[in-house]
Amino acid sequence: MVTTNRIRNVAFLSTYPPRECGLATFTQDLVQALDAFDGLIKTKVIAVSNGEYYNDQQVMAELSQNDKSSYLQLAKKINESDIDLLVIEHEYGIFGGTCGDYIGELIKNLQVPVITTLHTVLPNPSFKQKQVLSTLGAASIKVVTMARNTMKILQNVYDINAGKIEVIPHGVPFRLLEPRDKLKEKNGYASLNIIATFGLISPGKGLEYGIEAIAEVVKDHPNTLYLILGKTHPCIKNEQGENYREKLLDLTHRLGLDNHVRFIDKYLTKEEIIYYLRLCDIYLTPYLSKDQAVSGTLAYAVGCGRVVVSTPYLYAQELLGDGRGLLAEFRDPNSIAKCIKYVLDNPDKKREMELRTAKLGQTMLWRTVAAAYFELFLKLTGDSKNAGTKVS
Template identity: 60%
Template sequence: MTLNRIRNVAFLSTYPSRECGLATFTQDLVRALDDVDLIDSPKVIAVSDSDEYQYSDRVIMEISQYDRNSYIKAAKQINKSDIELVVIEHEYGIFGGEAGEYILDFAKNLEIPFVTTLHTVLPCPGEKEREVLRELGKRSAKVVTMAKNTKPLLKDVYEMDLSKVEVIHHGVPYRILESREKLKEKHGFSGKNVISTFGLLSPGKGLEYGIEAVAKVVKEHKDMVYLILGQTHPAIKKRSGEEYREKLIAKVNELGIGDHVIFVDKYLTKDEIIQYLRMSDIYMTPYLGKDQAVSGTLAYAVGYGRVIVSTPYRYAEEMLSEGRGLLAEFRNSDSLAEKLKYVIENPEEKKEMENKTLSLGRTMMWEDIARQYAKMFIKTVEEVRLKDSVVV
């Protein structure tokens, strides 16, 4: 049964001008889907935690994050609309209630199929976290994960039916850019070994270990510069101001490496992120938590073929397998330093790692990822329609 008509899809997620990785992900995906003929321009149901956000016309309704009734009301409104499929972008801290349980009120009241995309898969969830995700998985027509190595968890921990689980990579924006050397020259880093980390700053990023590692390597490699790119996460800023950034700056000063560590304290545009990545010799993610199932920043670094030095969180383990980067131990600056030195001192190996990473990165551009999502959406709607039309 093939229905050759345009699908109306809506994404339930945070959305710019709210500043968070999930909002950027959703904006990138819906824009890429605009160019896929089979899908009508996708709409967004934005989850708002305040009234300060200015949304584009793409946002057709808002859910108030901490208001349970808002979720029910939104589901009922969608049921009366021409939307055929909803995509729930699931991340912790985005939905109200204990362990984000208000999203279940939305799911239970929705009368059309929905797909759930998972941005974090906890291997050892609390009872409530497990219950919420298990229930969401049960009610979903499809579940998208961005790493194959989360599938056993979805089955064993969350009791999900693996026949409805799809693996689709995190997307990466495509840009044609000048060479690494030209960009270094433009930014005043000619002749430097550039290490970078980008994303919203928060204590879980483990940047203190990255700074300590740089202090160890710089003794032998004076041409090294470490760029810490991005502003403090708005939720952290609201709670504790710039305490974490100030601690990092104090550590840099204490270690006497002020000339080798540069903080770029701003919310970076995608073009800025990609330019910084393009001029980096090494991309470093010294994250502290094993459980991170996806990292948009790491996906971008893979997309642009950078050598990555990372702690072995779940997503990094998968993306850096087959010689695409180097894994260091958690909370261990000696281990990070050893991996940084290895890359700097072995240019041939570095080149080989870059090529391996780039060959995976080329499959992760948003254009390809959007096509994969579109095919899945159409198949999902058709399967549900077919099931509903079978007379028992």
């Protein structure tokens, strides 16, 4: 397509703060990073709403998540606007209908070219999950994935043309903070080994295995504290209340770990997340699903140059290769404990892993990630709204 020096108007369809979810934070960070560039890209947000109130000039429109007619109305509004390109941030559970299939109402009535950014890529989807993502892929001029190991899955499972697929990593913020020892001292942790996990809490996070692992670790390293940072996922809380958190608390007490496991029950700001990551010695992700293609929390930990101990889900395998962390077996607290103890017993190896991780983290800073999106948008946006829908 022919490019010009005019301003391109790019809209992002996504959840957005004040909604408390990782996708909302991701979109806000990306938009803010793009807006830091001078010139040719002007960003707007279309917020996927489930009852939230938006009073933000960045939000040009709202999509009512579970109202099918809202998707058709939004297509009409976008077609009549000055939007040159729509970026759909896709995650199952964000859009209404079966497996989010209401998004099809928007796609089939839209006259503006679309990029889809994928936050979940399932190697073994249900029929409906595959149908939804394949439909998005067919309608998009580009499909952005955050991990190289998903490229073959997108081609072989979802029939997405290889030429459409772009790999742009998950972005991470940058903050200047005091050294770890100083941060520990300020928080009363000066003599402790700090293990941390953050994010919205749900059974799929496998935190019970992390707690059981700590019971083994403290036998050799009694000065260890495991911080579990985050509130219960809103969807889990609506369906099950605080059952999972209460089971974790009961397990902690039963194992005699009340002085070694601490729950911080709140939705953390980006500043708080980075603060705790910079303070910790090891970041732990004992997730249960081997198919998890992206993890924003793991990306943040890598961005902060922290040693990571993780179960070997897809994204962890990709980010923690080349000596950047340690992979433990799924649902195996002894394996997790063995990895943690190796790091604590070998400070020189820990430092080597941190340096390798920090080097990768530098490539994931938002300013670098936003530059990749910026170049992609400029390459794809021409003068004709309809032109983009025919590109394969």
